[in-house]
Amino acid sequence: MGGDHGPSVTVPAALHFLASVPDARLLLVGRPETLEAALAAVRARGARRRSAVPDDERIELRPASEVVAMDDPPATALRSKRDSSMRVAIDLVKNGEADACVSAGNTGALMAISRFVLKMLAGIDRPAIASQMPNQRGGTTTMLDLGANVDCEPEHLLQFAIMGSALVAALEGREQPSVGLLNIGEETIKGNDTVKVAAELLRASPLNFYGNVEGNDIYEGTTDVVVCDGFVGNVALKTSEGLARMLGGYIREEYRRHVFTRLIALLSFPVLLRFRKRLDPRRYNGAALVGLRGVVIKSHGSADAYAFEFALRRAYDAVRNGLLQGIAERLPKVVQAGASAPARGGAVDAAGASVNQPTAP
Amino acid sequence: MGGDHGPSVTVPAALHFLASVPDARLLLVGRPETLEAALAAVRARGARRRSAVPDDERIELRPASEVVAMDDPPATALRSKRDSSMRVAIDLVKNGEADACVSAGNTGALMAISRFVLKMLAGIDRPAIASQMPNQRGGTTTMLDLGANVDCEPEHLLQFAIMGSALVAALEGREQPSVGLLNIGEETIKGNDTVKVAAELLRASPLNFYGNVEGNDIYEGTTDVVVCDGFVGNVALKTSEGLARMLGGYIREEYRRHVFTRLIALLSFPVLLRFRKRLDPRRYNGAALVGLRGVVIKSHGSADAYAFEFALRRAYDAVRNGLLQGIAERLPKVVQAGASAPARGGAVDAAGASVNQPTAP
Numbered sequence: 001m002g003g004d005h006g007p008s009v010t011v012p013a014a015l016h017f018l019a020s021v022p023d024a025r026l027l028l029v030g031r032p033e034t035l036e037a038a039l040a041a042v043r044a045r046g047a048r049r050r051s052a053v054p055d056d057e058r059i060e061l062r063p064a065s066e067v068v069a070m071d072d073p074p075a076t077a078l079r080s081k082r083d084s085s086m087r088v089a090i091d092l093v094k095n096g097e098a099d100a101c102v103s104a105g106n107t108g109a110l111m112a113i114s115r116f117v118l119k120m121l122a123g124i125d126r127p128a129i130a131s132q133m134p135n136q137r138g139g140t141t142t143m144l145d146l147g148a149n150v151d152c153e154p155e156h157l158l159q160f161a162i163m164g165s166a167l168v169a170a171l172e173g174r175e176q177p178s179v180g181l182l183n184i185g186e187e188t189i190k191g192n193d194t195v196k197v198a199a200e201l202l203r204a205s206p207l208n209f210y211g212n213v214e215g216n217d218i219y220e221g222t223t224d225v226v227v228c229d230g231f232v233g234n235v236a237l238k239t240s241e242g243l244a245r246m247l248g249g250y251i252r253e254e255y256r257r258h259v260f261t262r263l264i265a266l267l268s269f270p271v272l273l274r275f276r277k278r279l280d281p282r283r284y285n286g287a288a289l290v291g292l293r294g295v296v297i298k299s300h301g302s303a304d305a306y307a308f309e310f311a312l313r314r315a316y317d318a319v320r321n322g323l324l325q326g327i328a329e330r331l332p333k334v335v336q337a338g339a340s341a342p343a344r345g346g347a348v349d350a351a352g353a354s355v356n357q358p359t360a361p
Numbered sequence: 362m363g364g365d366h367g368p369s370v371t372v373p374a375a376l377h378f379l380a381s382v383p384d385a386r387l388l389l390v391g392r393p394e395t396l397e398a399a400l401a402a403v404r405a406r407g408a409r410r411r412s413a414v415p416d417d418e419r420i421e422l423r424p425a426s427e428v429v430a431m432d433d434p435p436a437t438a439l440r441s442k443r444d445s446s447m448r449v450a451i452d453l454v455k456n457g458e459a460d461a462c463v464s465a466g467n468t469g470a471l472m473a474i475s476r477f478v479l480k481m482l483a484g485i486d487r488p489a490i491a492s493q494m495p496n497q498r499g500g501t502t503t504m505l506d507l508g509a510n511v512d513c514e515p516e517h518l519l520q521f522a523i524m525g526s527a528l529v530a531a532l533e534g535r536e537q538p539s540v541g542l543l544n545i546g547e548e549t550i551k552g553n554d555t556v557k558v559a560a561e562l563l564r565a566s567p568l569n570f571y572g573n574v575e576g577n578d579i580y581e582g583t584t585d586v587v588v589c590d591g592f593v594g595n596v597a598l599k600t601s602e603g604l605a606r607m608l609g610g611y612i613r614e615e616y617r618r619h620v621f622t623r624l625i626a627l628l629s630f631p632v633l634l635r636f637r638k639r640l641d642p643r644r645y646n647g648a649a650l651v652g653l654r655g656v657v658i659k660s661h662g663s664a665d666a667y668a669f670e671f672a673l674r675r676a677y678d679a680v681r682n683g684l685l686q687g688i689a690e691r692l693p694k695v696v697q698a699g700a701s702a703p704a705r706g707g708a709v710d711a712a713g714a715s716v717n718q719p720t721a722p
Contacts, residue, residue, distance in 0.1 A: 136607045147545050150553040184508050184595040192511040192592060215599030219607040228596070231553060234545040235593050236600040238576030243601050246497045246580040247608060250639055254632045264629050271622050275615045279608070 001030035001067045001085040002105020003301045003308075010104060011038035013308035015046075017316075018058055024316055027098055029062045030085040036061070064088040068109045070301060077109035078116055086110060090117045093294040100295035100315035102286075104303055110296065111148055111289060118294040121324065123331040127291040128160050128230070129298070130167055131237070132284050135221030142168050142177075143218060143226045146287065147234035154197035157181065157227050161207055163290040164225035166326030170318050172224075180213030180223035182232060188212070194229070202227075207330070244279075286311030288318060290327070295319050362391040362428045362446040363466020364662045364669075371465060372399035374669035376407075378677075379419055385677055388459055390423045391446040397422070425449040429470045431662060438470035439477055447471060451478045454655040461656035461676035463647070465664055471657065472509055472650060479655040482685065484692040488652040489521050490591070490659070491528055492598070493645050496582030503529050503538075504579060504587045507648065508595035515558035518542065518588050522568055524651040525586035527687030532678050533585075541574030541584035543593060549573070555590070563588075568691070605640070647672030649679060651688070656680050 003009060007030065014026050028035050039059070064085040068077040081087065086105050092098035094117050103110050107129075115127055130144035144160050144167075145152070152160075161179045168177035181199055183191040188199060190212060202209040210223045215236060218226050228236070251272075255265035265272070281300075285307040289296040295318045299311035364370060368391065375387050389396050400420070425446040429438040442448065447466050453459035455478050464471050468490075476488055491505035505521050505528075506513070513521075522540045529538035542560050544552040549560060551573065563570040571584045576597060579587050589597070612633075616626035626633070642661075646668040650657040656679045660672035 134607075136603075136610055150545065182596060184511065184592055184599075215596040215601070216603030216606070218600055219603035231545055232593055232596050235543060235576040235589070235597050238545075239579055239597040239600055240576070240604050242497075242577030242580035243604055244608070245577070246495075247605070247640070249497055250636055254636045254639075257632075257635075261632050264625070264632055268625050268629055271615045271618075271625055274618075275611055278611055278615075 001034070001064070002070070002103050003299065003303060004070070004104075005302075005304070007034055007038035008041075009303060009305050009308055011035065012042045013305040013312060014059070015039075015042050016305065017309045017312040021313075021316060025058045025060070027060050027062050027089075027092055029064050029089040029092070030067070031065065032061055032063045062088060062092065068106050070106050072106055072109055074106075074108040074112035077106060078112045087113055087117070090114055090294070090296070093296070094118055099319040100297060102297045102299060102308075102311050102315045104299040104301055104308060104311070106301075107147075107298055110298055114289055114292050114294070114296045118292040118296070120291055121293055121327055121331070124159050124163070124291040124327070126156055126159070127289050128163060129233075129287050130160075130164055130290050131287040132171070133218055133237075133240075134279060134284060135219050137221040139221055140172070140284065141218050141221050141226055142171075142224060143228070143233060143237070144290065145228065145230040145233050146237050147230045148289070149230040151231075152194060152229035154194055154201055157194070157198035157229070158201040158205065159291070160227045161202055161205070161209070161225065162330045163327050164227060165207055166323055166330055167288055167290060167318070168224045169326050170321035170323040171314065173321070174224060176208045177224035178208045178210045179225045179227060180210045180217055182215070182218075182226050182228035182236075183212040184214065186212050186214065198227075282307035283310055286314035288314065288323075290323075293324070295323055362395070362425070363431070363464050364660065364664060365431070365465075366663075366665070368395050368399035369402075370664060370666050370669055372396065373403045374666040374673060375420070376400075376403050377666065378670045378673040382674075382677060386419045386421075388421050388423050388450075388453055390425050390450040390453070391428070392426065393422055393424045423449060423453065429467050431467050433467055433470055435467075435469040435473035438467060439473045448474055448478070451475055451655070451657070454657070455479055460680040461658060463658045463660060463669075463672050463676045465660040465662055465669060465672070467662075468508075468659055471659055475650055475653050475655070475657045479653040479657070481652055482654055482688055482692070485520050485524070485652040485688070487517055487520070488650050489524060490594075490648050491521075491525055491651050492648040493532070494579055494598075494601075495640060495645060496580050498582035500582055501533070501645065502579050502582050502587055503532075503585060504589070504594060504598070505651065506589065506591035506594050507598050508591045509650070510591040512592075513555060513590035515555055515562055518555070518559035518590070519562040519566065520652070521588045522563055522566070522570070522586065523691045524688050525588060526568055527684055527691055528649055528651060528679070529585045530687050531682035531684040532675065534682070535585060537569045538585035539569045539571045540586045540588060541571045541578055543576070543579075543587050543589035543597075544573040545575065547573050547575065559588075643668035644671055647675035649675065649684075651684075654685070656684055 018024055064083055066081045066084040068081055068084045068086045086103055089101045090113050093101050126149050128145035129148045131146055132140035132142050135141045142164050144164050165177050168174050183195050213222050255261050285300050285303050287298045297311050297315040299308050379385055425444055427442045427445040429442055429445045429447045450462045451474050454462045487510050489506035490509045492507055493501035493503050496502045503525050505525050526538050529535050544556050574583050616622050646661050646664050648659045658672050658676040660669050
């Protein structure tokens with residue numbers, strides 16, 4: 001029900017996803033009449049186009065009478081909307097009926113409800129938001145945390161590294177992903193005390209720790225995983241969005257300047273289209289809320305059906321390739337290696353920050 | 362003497378700068394034979410092209426026998442190289458012979474020596490690195506700190522806001538620049554304790570405080586000044602560099618794909634050139650080390666003569682428009698307004714981070 005567009009986006013995406021993934025099943029959670037109407041609309045469109053409409057038995061509706069609004073404070077969503085589609089969906093994960101929950105709704109609420117209902121994995125203190133960013137090598141860099149934790153201890157950064165490694169293993173099939181610690185210089189003397197201690201913990205761990213990386217390394221693809229606290233990660237992500245939008249705007253302006261440049265733009269269309277496609281933020285849609293006892297994927301609120309389907313695929317891949325087991329397996333080894341540094345507890349800022357994917361120009 | 366290219370860049374830039382600014386005078390500091398040779402080379406080139414070569418009496422050589430290497434630790438540069446060009450140049454500012462020092466050398470060393478020799482302005486605890494970034498509105502956003510301070514107290518962020526405001530007033534002639542506090546959401550409840558308290562200090566100050574801004578606001582030009590701690594600022598800056606490089610690389614690749622796209626690229630050349638010019642990082646070269654009792658401008662180490670001249674112009678503008686007085690005048694008002702929050706002292710991480718301007722694609 002969530003996101004800027006609700007079922008008019010999530011339902012078509014869900015059906016399209018089912019059509020291409022034969023062993024997937026979907027539980028659509030929300031107001032039954034709204035979901036039925038959205039389903040009927042897609043089927044009518046499908047019939048007109050004679051395109052495949054997946055079997056009914058792979059779709060099940062689960063009623064939920066309330067909807068978490070995009071601007072509901074997390075506490076309100078958690079305490080006052082116990083029959084929201086978000087809450088019911090996460091309850092389904094909790095009781096084992098669903099393997100994963102995908103939502104385009106309010107990030108803070110999703111985080112708070114997930115944490116309250118699912119609880120944390122043993123050995124993980126705080127959930128983190130992880131997303132994949134396109135990089136220069138043509139692959140992706142998995143970055144976390146992107147805004148769930150505004151203050152982090154070194155142990156949290158180590159835990160993010162574990163979860164990021166498991167995520168890359170599950171989503172990209174790389175078993176020993178390299179991990180970089182986001183810092184303001186490559187030398188070990190750089191940075192604040194938190195990253196210096198985190199670097200020591202990472203070095204002592206069995207993870208494939210590369211060392212310090214800088215902001216530019218995210219897009220250079222120096223490492224598979226980039227670890228940072230949620231404040232820094234969120235700023236890096238949103239700065240990227242802003243820069244990409246500005247550059248895109250500049251390109252448009254320059255091409256629109258006069259008749260000649262408009263003609264060039266027309267001729268350049270295939271080039272610009274390829275360029276755009278390559279950076280299409282929709283392909284990177286679907287941030288993982290990691291550290292929970294369940295798979296929860298957050299789609300961009302403004303996602304269209306194409307983008308939302310990518311979020312569904314991420315959830316599917318994460319479950320199919322054992323994300324949770326991957327985290328659990330990596331954890332004891334790391335905890336053993338760094339036994340001298342017991343993990344400290346700490347409250348998470350569940351209010352978090354809204355997380356968006358970088359916007360292509 | 363500093364930077365990746367030394368006098369082969371700084372000397373031509375200096376002469377070109379002098380030719381266009383009639384009331385400027387330059388003291389070139391470094392190894393006399395190297396500087397003489399660079400000067401002679403420029404003059405010979407100028408004579409061949411019959412271009413104006415500025416009067417000799419506006420250039421003076423000041424000998425310095427040593428050079429701070431780009432990888433010298435700041436402490437080494439400070440303690441063991443007392444006759445370095447960097448040290449002698451800053452001494453000239455200290456004793457009033459020069460109004461400003463411009464260097465393309467080692468940032469950490471420049472910061473450490475400046476701080477040791479010049480000392481801080483009364484009421485300012487730590488120097489900060491401030492730079493101008495292009496924004497969507499066609500203007501610039503002044504951002505600080507970009508890497509001098511990895512841990513900041515709220516009072517430091519307030520001081521950065523004062524210095525940033527004075528810098529915009531001096532360099533852009535805007536008397537009451539708007540100030541944004543970099544955070545992970547616009548709402549006052551967002552962020553860590555440091556930014557929350559800093560927001561209160563800023564709100565109570567006579568500065569033109571806009572409120573919280575997010576990463577994307579830097580390039581949207583929401584405010585004239587964006588204030589953040591040096592860790593976050595450095596990551597934002599370098600992330601931008603990485604993204605711009607990646608996008609530039611993608612554009613090049615797409616245009617080079619085959620004969621047709623190469624032809625389009627040729628036709629698009631004027632458009633791409635304008636686009637490139639608009640974002641040319643060389644035009645934003647020259648970060649200010651603010652908070653010191655003297656004007657010190659840091660050029661990008663890889664700057665060419667065109668870029669280095671911009672750094673010289675920034676130094677000239679900062680002096681001509683009374684940057685230091687601007688900071689001093691804003692300070693007592695702010696301190697009065699926020700008398701309940703005494704500024705705490707604190708050591709600066711002079712090792713800092715190398716600061717680079719965003720790289721255009």
